[in-house]
């Protein structure tokens with residue numbers, strides 16, 4: 001018997017890789033999609049005919065109940081969120097409504113309609129913020145540094161609370177930064193690889209950036225969605241850190257990306273205070289040994305290969 005999965009955030013980077021993985025595994029995939037005046041389906045264009053879309057929004061409780069009723073899910077992956085940290089200072093209330101309260105809306109829809117469904121919450125290393133220990137693991141206390149990070153802490157604890165209050169199979173995956181050719185162009189990796197491709201093709205002259213000293217633990221999104229699925233296949237629900245165990249500066253990212261295209265980054269990168277955040281997360285480095293041991297999860301794509309893959313993909317897109 002094939003299983004049903006409901007994925008919120010299906011049009012996003014992770015939603016597309018997860019949908020692909022679930023379809024490969026024989027799931028019937030339902031995707032929650034919000035109505036927009038110009039639909040953005042680029043990430044799932046190639047599989048859109050295999051997905052059953054249900055219109056809904058994390059801010060609209062009735063639409064979530066309807067989505068759970070219609071999809072009758074065995075597994076629910078709550079990936080939808082206002083996910084861009086910089087925007088969370090511009091729109092802190094919307095970020096709280098979607099990224100924090102939206103999780104409760106989704107949990108309530110599951111609890112009221114299909115409480116035995118397994119639930120995955122997309123938690124984030126941004127919860128560690130101004131880190132109190134390095135490397136960060138499941139037991140590291142949170143110290144978020146943005147409205148986004150604060151909202152994710154709420155989403156994390158409400159998921160734990162529903163597990164403990166209602167005995168629901170609810171898991172929180174604390175995922176460190178993960179990237180791919182499908183990453184939104186506002187995030188730093190894709191902003192850089194897209195700019196490198198444009199500069200290489202003579203379509204852009206410079207790249208304006210913020211803090212080059214920030215350090216991140218960057219992995220490949222295709223590897224990380226496998227961990228989401230594994231979390232929902234265990235005997236008992238639990239929370240897991242997913243990370244590479246390596247950290248790199250934004251400057252290293254820039255050097256590799258420009259170098260891969262045969263360019264010297266110093267000729268093009270301009271520091272612009274507009275891209276410096278009101279409060280920064282200086283260093284993230286995750287310890288995913290629990291996930292490796294318990295879930296058997298492993299990393300396949302390393303940092304340098306990831307950056308090169310993204311540059312190649314952006315060059316290819318422009319060539320096309």
Ligand code: NAP
Pocket residue numbers: 008009010011012013014015033034036040056057058059078079080081082083084098122123124125174175176177178179184
């Ligand atoms: P993404 O590309 O920004 O995708 C976000 C998705 O959420 C999009 O499909 C978006 O739909 C949807 N969405 C936003 N607000 C919504 C609302 N009010 N109702 C319904 N759908 C809504 O994000 P991602 O990188 O795939 O990340 C997936 C999840 O993991 C997010 O929760 C993110 O915060 C979390 N996370 C990401 C990372 C990472 O490094 N990528 C790390 C840790 C945690 P539209 O297409 O309509 O905008």
Ligand code: F7E
Pocket residue numbers: 083084085086123124125126175176177178186187188189191208209210211212214215216250275276277280281
């Ligand atoms: O920034 C610095 C910036 O926007 C990374 C989201 O998926 O991962 C992501 O959050 C770093 C920061 O991602 C620019 O200051 C410098 O230190 O790519 P980002 P993020 O904020 O780490 C976490 C785990 C999530 O959960 C989030 O949803 O790069 N940086 N210059 C810049 N960043 C951007 N975007 N643009 C710049 O020009």
